Amino acid sequence: MNKEIIFNMNTAFRGEYTIIGYRFGHGEQAACIIGAMRGNEFQQLYMCSQLIAKLEQLEAKGAIVANKEILIIPALNYNSMNVGKKFWVSDSTDINRSFPGNPEGPATSRIADAVLKRVKDYSYGIQFASFYLGGEFIPHIRLTEEGAKNTSLANLFGMPYVLTASERAFDSTTLNYNWQKNGTSAFSVYTGATERIDEERARQGVSAVLRFLTRMGIIRYNCHGGYISTVLEEDELLSIRSDMPGFFRKKVSTNTEVVRGQLLAEIVDSFRGDVISRLVAPTDGVIFYQQIQPMVFQNSVAFKMIKRIHE
């Protein structure tokens, strides 16, 4: 393992800020994995740390295939993590809305530029991502519209689902989009958690990456074959919204098969304690996403379901 500096700058009051990468193997730039880009992405940083530990062991055993190089950048924005902020400390900008970046622009833009220049020639790019909606997902691989042609490659992670997403307004400023633009096959790995560590799902995410690296001939590693992924379009997911605000008393979990009319959650009045609404499954299917806050707003997304599918 070799440690390298990806980006370095001085800050006004906290000394130097350095983004570090860990390199395994030598030669062709085969795969790059990027972890936390925001200060609340603890699960994403944890997964990178576990992956680095595993690859260090594999490298010691000679299990990195000759002429293949893997780069892991565990965190781009750990200074925000250290002060409990989600975005860049000095100006609240989001690194994952700053790509492709500008070497003469503000700090997040300089970081985006430096990182993209370093990682753009890798064949495969993997980001441990978080979603803007706080909640729990079934672990999955997410592909942008631009990357949707790579669903068969995404299947090689062996995750339960591969989700293709339609383009959103801000996509052109994300790492994933710019990786694709530069010819890298880019994948976002979602394990469902962000601000807390979900050990089991973190392990599932790390195993998925190791499985992918094995199948692409980058490492030698004997692992379980995983799932034959079900490919879904994000627009096919059915949103179930809360019609009332209040305490959210959930009755099902993600990855649970439900039938039409089944009770998914109760909404409890915040002062009087009585049940003021019941959210039921509008169709048969599997719960893909659920919100995990103790309370919900009126008209907020409480669940997303995969329609008419069995576990």
Next chain:
Amino acid sequence: MIDTVVSVEMLVEEVMQIKKNRLAPDECTGNEKRLCIASGSHGDELGGQYICYQVIRRIKQDFQSLTGIVDVYPAMNPLGLDAQMRDFPLMDIDMNTVFPGDKDGAILEHAASKIIKDMAGADVCLDVHSSNSLIREIPQVRINDDVSESIMPYAKLLNTELVWIHPSTSVRAGSLAYALNAIGVKTMVIEAGVALRIDYDYCEQIVDGIFSLMKHMGIWQGEVTEVRRPTIATDGDVWFVNAESSGLFVPNIKHSMKVKKGEKIGTIVDVITGSVEERIYAPCDGLVFTFREYPAVEEGALIARIYGGDLT
């Protein structure tokens, strides 16, 4: 007439409401032109609040002169305004990146879609901003280059020093301006002053410009003041000056000044060593239309933007 455009019951008891004030003649024919004035998508920007107040006050003062519809949306992000937060508080997301929104999406996307639906069909929309807390802006109109030709005749009327054709975040995909232009509502962004403060002179200047625009649209028959002729800036005319060191920025000039190439703009000093880390000089002759307001800087921080084109 005050209408509620978005209403969402919050976690405990309160209701988040996004409201508009519709000012229209007592008897409408149905063919009136319509102007929307929006502000407050960034909860730390207050200049737009004052501009909305002044527009409504002046219309009410001479109501007979109003011959069209003016819809005023002063507080698109009421929770952010209340909490003095730029982003939408519950999700830490910049509201001006989620338009046109999604009626089936999360609370912010849902609100954005309802705002767009309400504004659809208007002739012109102004989205009024006050920079951020780090930099001060001269009154200016910003428009994206893909719509500059059709919007320029309106932008020139707003009594600003500058019209800048530039794909800044406030006019690119995800912004209110971009989403409305895509459905045929001629929309431009006004930037003036600095967040968390109100520059009353700038605001009055822009209010004069709004009435001049209303007159041009044929929806205001009252007196208007003569507006200044703005400088039209494209990206080739604008020089960005960014810090290459971190520390405290000590300015040598003031905002809105004209500078000469090579003139000292300021220094960046290190507070622990007592040393000067960087001396910053103007890269061209020109007008400093953006200038650093918050003194602490880091490498890459924007210090100034200078319009280096023809100022005659």
